[in-house]
Amino acid sequence: MARKRTKARAAGAPITTVVVMRLYIAGAAPNSVRAIANLEVICRRYLKGCYKLEIVDVCEHPQRALADGVLVTPSLAKVSPAPVSNVIGNLSDTDSVLAALGLPAGAIE
Amino acid sequence: MTAKTRATPRLLPKVATGVRGFDEISRGGLPRNRTSLVMGGPGTGKTLFALQTLGNAARKGKEPGMFVAFEEDTREIFANGATFGWDLPALAKSALFFLDARLSPTVVQSGDFELSGMLAILEAKKRELGAAWIVFDGIDVLLALLQNPGAERREIYRLRDWLARTDLTAIITAKVDGDAATPANYGFMQFMADCVIRFDRRLEQGIAVRRLEITKYRGSDFSPGEFPLSFGLQGVEVAAPGSAETLARAPTERVTSGFGGLDSMLGGGVFRGTTTLITGAPGTSKTTLAGKFAESACRRGERTLFVSFDEGGERIRRNLTSVGIHLDGYLRSGLLRMYCGRTDATNPEEHLIRIAALLLEYQPSCIVIDPLSALAKSGALSSARAIGNRLIYQVRDHSITAFITSLVEGADPQAEATEMQISTIADTWIHLSYLVRGGERNRALTIVKSRGTRHSNQVRELVLSAAGPALTDVYSSGGEVLMGTLRWEKEAEERARKHQRHAEFTAKRRELKFAEADITARMAALQVDLDRARAELARCSGDDEARQKSSGEWKKELRRMRSSDSAAAAAAVSGKRRGARISAKSRKNNGEQVPRHGS
Numbered sequence: 001m002a003r004k005r006t007k008a009r010a011a012g013a014p015i016t017t018v019v020v021m022r023l024y025i026a027g028a029a030p031n032s033v034r035a036i037a038n039l040e041v042i043c044r045r046y047l048k049g050c051y052k053l054e055i056v057d058v059c060e061h062p063q064r065a066l067a068d069g070v071l072v073t074p075s076l077a078k079v080s081p082a083p084v085s086n087v088i089g090n091l092s093d094t095d096s097v098l099a100a101l102g103l104p105a106g107a108i109e
Numbered sequence: 110m111t112a113k114t115r116a117t118p119r120l121l122p123k124v125a126t127g128v129r130g131f132d133e134i135s136r137g138g139l140p141r142n143r144t145s146l147v148m149g150g151p152g153t154g155k156t157l158f159a160l161q162t163l164g165n166a167a168r169k170g171k172e173p174g175m176f177v178a179f180e181e182d183t184r185e186i187f188a189n190g191a192t193f194g195w196d197l198p199a200l201a202k203s204a205l206f207f208l209d210a211r212l213s214p215t216v217v218q219s220g221d222f223e224l225s226g227m228l229a230i231l232e233a234k235k236r237e238l239g240a241a242w243i244v245f246d247g248i249d250v251l252l253a254l255l256q257n258p259g260a261e262r263r264e265i266y267r268l269r270d271w272l273a274r275t276d277l278t279a280i281i282t283a284k285v286d287g288d289a290a291t292p293a294n295y296g297f298m299q300f301m302a303d304c305v306i307r308f309d310r311r312l313e314q315g316i317a318v319r320r321l322e323i324t325k326y327r328g329s330d331f332s333p334g335e336f337p338l339s340f341g342l343q344g345v346e347v348a349a350p351g352s353a354e355t356l357a358r359a360p361t362e363r364v365t366s367g368f369g370g371l372d373s374m375l376g377g378g379v380f381r382g383t384t385t386l387i388t389g390a391p392g393t394s395k396t397t398l399a400g401k402f403a404e405s406a407c408r409r410g411e412r413t414l415f416v417s418f419d420e421g422g423e424r425i426r427r428n429l430t431s432v433g434i435h436l437d438g439y440l441r442s443g444l445l446r447m448y449c450g451r452t453d454a455t456n457p458e459e460h461l462i463r464i465a466a467l468l469l470e471y472q473p474s475c476i477v478i479d480p481l482s483a484l485a486k487s488g489a490l491s492s493a494r495a496i497g498n499r500l501i502y503q504v505r506d507h508s509i510t511a512f513i514t515s516l517v518e519g520a521d522p523q524a525e526a527t528e529m530q531i532s533t534i535a536d537t538w539i540h541l542s543y544l545v546r547g548g549e550r551n552r553a554l555t556i557v558k559s560r561g562t563r564h565s566n567q568v569r570e571l572v573l574s575a576a577g578p579a580l581t582d583v584y585s586s587g588g589e590v591l592m593g594t595l596r597w598e599k600e601a602e603e604r605a606r607k608h609q610r611h612a613e614f615t616a617k618r619r620e621l622k623f624a625e626a627d628i629t630a631r632m633a634a635l636q637v638d639l640d641r642a643r644a645e646l647a648r649c650s651g652d653d654e655a656r657q658k659s660s661g662e663w664k665k666e667l668r669r670m671r672s673s674d675s676a677a678a679a680a681a682v683s684g685k686r687r688g689a690r691i692s693a694k695s696r697k698n699n700g701e702q703v704p705r706h707g708s
Binding site: 024025026027029031032034035038058059062063065066069070071072073074075085086087088089090091092093094096097099100 | 208209210212213215216217218219220221222223224225226227229230232233234251254
């Protein structure tokens with residue numbers, strides 16, 4: 001697997017490791033809706049299908065959000081690969097989201 | 110009918126916070142099911158106030174609550190509570206929910222966000238717990254992340270709507286630094302809150318002073334102004350001024366001031382429940398008088414509190430023992446309690462609050478505060494004065510008989526004793542001073558005033574001995590009361606003079622006695638002379654008669670014996686006599702007429 005990644009990077013290809021993410025939203029709140037849209041764009045552009053995204057509606061699963069330590073919405077958590085990271089906000093600032101996900105900014109344009 | 114009842118304003122339901130003093134100034138506590146905003150700088154006690162209220166609600170009111178902390182983690186909060194003896198972990202098991210709402214420092218922010226998620230979580234938790242209370246502690250930390258005043262306002266609105274919907278009684282704390290940095294949105298927050306409390310901490314001459322002010326209370330009356338706030342033994346305490354009117358009770362029972370001399374000067378002691386102020390220079394035995402009062406109170410079996418500043422209780426006990434005041438037994442039996450405060454360590458406010466707590470807990474009937482003036486040593490004089498006043502009023506409200514000492518440095522008691530401005534509140538004012546005369550200092554005691562009592566106006570000398578303090582008999586000379594050895598000298602002098610007078614008198618009396626005896630004797634001698642003279646006289650006249658008689662007889666005898674013309678002779682004799690008488694009579698008329706018979 002490690003070899004694969006090295007190879008991929010050497011070839012300048014996009015990361016093929018599956019990135020597992022969780023996005024916490026609050027129903028149809030404007031920022032939540034915007035966050036979903038922004039994240040979809042990022043995933044399409046930079047992850048090329050190599051991701052797993054779970055969307056958790058805090059309004060429906062408050063206990064889950066509490067257990068995960070989520071307070072504000074929207075909130076994005078990168079579960080794997082390590083290191084885990086968190087981004088809050090509607091993800092409008094793409095560069096900071098990419099940095100948090102461990103992706104080089106502007107890798108593919 | 111229904112319209113009518115609706116029109117009458119209903120009292121805002123309130124819920125007590127259990128924070129000592131706050132419920133009084135807010136006339137009952139915080140508004141129920143409404144939002145209260147607590148603002149203030151760091152370290153002013155906002156969090157503690159909120160935590161204490163929440164804890165009290167859970168413990169006493171059996172109302173579960175939630176604590177949302179944006180600044181501190183739960184462990185820190187528990188530790189803070191533990192310093193005041195609150196067992197928060199135990200409460201957290203059943204009645205309280207603590208949400209650590211700090212954002213991890215590694216969190217990356219990208220764009221705008223909302224509080225909806227958190228509110229959804231809290232709403233779920235509220236249902237689970239049946240919570241009636243919620244605290245948002247340090248909401249400013251979270252709002253600052255929004256970096257957009259518009260977004261902040263939006264979230265505040267969201268919060269307000271949520272709180273209104275959930276019917277929770279809420280406390281929101283927000284950090285406000287200074288006066289300048291009060292952003293528009295905090296004004297906005299004040300608008301959404303029904304009750305706004307401002308906490309303040311400032312330095313007054315190097316001593317931190319905390320204050321609390323209710324700046325707004327929708328639909329309710331409250332005590333306006335700033336009130337001192339301090340961290341007491343059981344948490345935050347507010348120094349409420351108590352009732353606006355002073356209590357009208359005025360017992361006429363007299364309580365001994367400690368020793369007879371002073372009692373008689375005061376017309377039989379001080380009234381129960383009154384305040385006696387003892388002022389004096391250092392070393393004028395203010396503490397001794399106060400100690401004597403405490404001892405006598407304990408002897409009557411009354412609980413007594415001895416508050417001393419800047420002097421340890423053990424040392425006071427020892428020093429008082431040297432003048433015959435023994436407090437050990439009473440301290441052991443618990444009849445006497447000592448509170449020894451250091452004025453350099455804590456601000457006067459805290460002392461006041463601790464003393465107030467002791468008054469409530471111990472319920473003494475007598476109190477000694479020695480010296481009250483120590484409060485003015487640290488911090489501003491104005492606040493020390495206010496504290497002095499409040500302390501006296503508190504003591505008076507509890508109907509406690511108090512002896513309060515106040516140090517006066519310098520010579521003029523009238524000007525100095527008013528430094529703390531307590532002399533006007535005190536019922537009795539005893540001033541102790543030194544009188545320097547004849548090369549020595551002596552303690553003099555004066556009663557400056559004593560309300561409702563006919564008191565002595567004399568300056569008396571206070572003498573300390575192993576038997577305790579005593580007042581000497583008044584000894585005045587030339588309009589001045591004499592003291593010390595001067596008094597002793599004067600007394601000796603007076604004794605000598607008395608002795609001398611007595612001797613002089615005895616001598617005089619003796620002299621007079623002698624004179625009397627002399628005269629009596631002389632009178633007796635004269636009487637003897639008189640008698641003798643009388644006797645002589647009597648004898649003389651007796652002789653004469655006898656002689657005349659005898660001579661008559663002798664002549665008659667002679668004549669008879671001669672047998673001569675006795676008749677003629679007799680006539681001649683008688684005529685001679687008659688002629689002499691006539692001549693004396695007629696001499697002035699006619700000198701020639703005098704016949705010369707017989708020549």
